[in-house]
Amino acid sequence: MATEAEGRLKRVLVPILLPEKCYDQFFVQWDLLHVPCLKILLSKGLGLGIVAGSLLVKLPQVFKILGAKSAEGLSFQSVMLELVALTGTMVYSIVNNFPFSSWGEALFLMLQTVTICFLILHYRGQTVKGVVFLAGYVLVLLLLLSPLTPMAVITLLQASNVPSVVVGKLLQAATNYRNGHTGQLSAITVFLLFGGSLARIFTSIQETGDPLLAGTFVVSSFCNGLIAAQLLFYWNAKAPHKKKE
Numbered sequence: 001m002a003t004e005a006e007g008r009l010k011r012v013l014v015p016i017l018l019p020e021k022c023y024d025q026f027f028v029q030w031d032l033l034h035v036p037c038l039k040i041l042l043s044k045g046l047g048l049g050i051v052a053g054s055l056l057v058k059l060p061q062v063f064k065i066l067g068a069k070s071a072e073g074l075s076f077q078s079v080m081l082e083l084v085a086l087t088g089t090m091v092y093s094i095v096n097n098f099p100f101s102s103w104g105e106a107l108f109l110m111l112q113t114v115t116i117c118f119l120i121l122h123y124r125g126q127t128v129k130g131v132v133f134l135a136g137y138v139l140v141l142l143l144l145l146s147p148l149t150p151m152a153v154i155t156l157l158q159a160s161n162v163p164s165v166v167v168g169k170l171l172q173a174a175t176n177y178r179n180g181h182t183g184q185l186s187a188i189t190v191f192l193l194f195g196g197s198l199a200r201i202f203t204s205i206q207e208t209g210d211p212l213l214a215g216t217f218v219v220s221s222f223c224n225g226l227i228a229a230q231l232l233f234y235w236n237a238k239a240p241h242k243k244k245e
Contacts, residue, residue, distance in 0.1 A: 017044045043206035046199050047101030054105030057193060058112035061186040062119065071120040073183010075175040079117050081168030083137075085161040086110040089216065091144045092158035093208075095151065102207040105196065161216045169223035176230045181237040190231055194224040 014023050022037035065071050086106050093103035114137060121130035143149060144157070176182050200217040204210065 017041060017048075039206055043203045044101055047099070047104075047203045047207060050196050050199055050203070051101060051104035051108070053192065053196065054108040057105075057109060057196065058116065058186075058189050060188040061184075062112060062115055064184050064186045065116065065119045065123070068184055069123060071116075071123045071184060073175065073179060073181065073185055074116070074120055075171045076117065076120045078168040078172035078175070079113060079120065081164045081171070083110065083113045083117060085164045085168070085216070085220070086113060087141065087144070088157040088161045088164070089213070091141075092154055092213070094145065095154050096208075096210070098208050098210075098213075102203055102213075105200075155212075158212055158216070162219050165216065165220050165223050169227055173226055173230060176227075176234065180234070182231050182234050185227075185231065187231050190224065190228050194221065194228045197221040197224050 010023055010027075014020050018026070018037065018041060022034070022040055025031050025034045025037050065074075086109050089103060090106040090110055093106065114134065118130040118134055121127065121133065144154065172185075176185070197217050197220040201214060201221060204214045204217055208214075
């Protein structure tokens with residue numbers, strides 16, 4: 001019975017949370033303080049937690065837009081640049097065969113960000129433009145993931161994430177400052193993005209060792225922190241109601 005239970009435990013943990021050598025280190029040699037394996041366990045756990053949490057990160061933003069029937073206060077250009085950054089990270093990671101736990105949230109955040117882009121256009125009365133945007137994005141994504149796209153282009157796309165993130169967040173910050181409020185920006189989404197990007201600095205270093213990927217998350221953390229600070233600053237500020245003529 002003990003052997004059967006041990007086998008089930010091993011199937012659950014290896015390779016999802018631990019490589020086999022670390023499983024042996026913990027559960028055969030009972031070296032529970034083995035630092036390199038503890039780092040791997042922490043990184044895998046954080047990574048999978050971020051991926052799971054990403055399923056819900058932007059849903060509060062989506063629901064807030066739908067509930068208000070308005071995307072006031074959201075910069076379309078900022079959301080688009082964020083989509084570019086997410087797409088770059090996802091494609092770069094897939095092509096380089098990085099573990100799903102190190103980039104999986106990019107997939108789910110991308111789907112939610114595309115939805116927000118469409119909703120912004122829809123509530124601006126540009127629904128047809130929104131549908132064309134969705135179709136165009138799917139075609140571009142398929143092209144990037146196909147063998148037709150050289151690796152140099154994929155690397156360049158990932159490298160462009162840093163300016164995309166910076167410019168995108170600065171556009172949103174400028175919109176907030178100009179309006180004097182954060183409009184339909186969701187506090188839950190902003191703070192979850194900030195926390196997730198901070199955790200990703202550690203997991204990307206631990207799981208991929210890729211300085212380009214890690215650097216992107218450093219910049220992303222700083223920019224998400226700026227928007228989070230604005231949310232706190234404008235916490236009690238309300239969007240002015242438009243007067244009916």
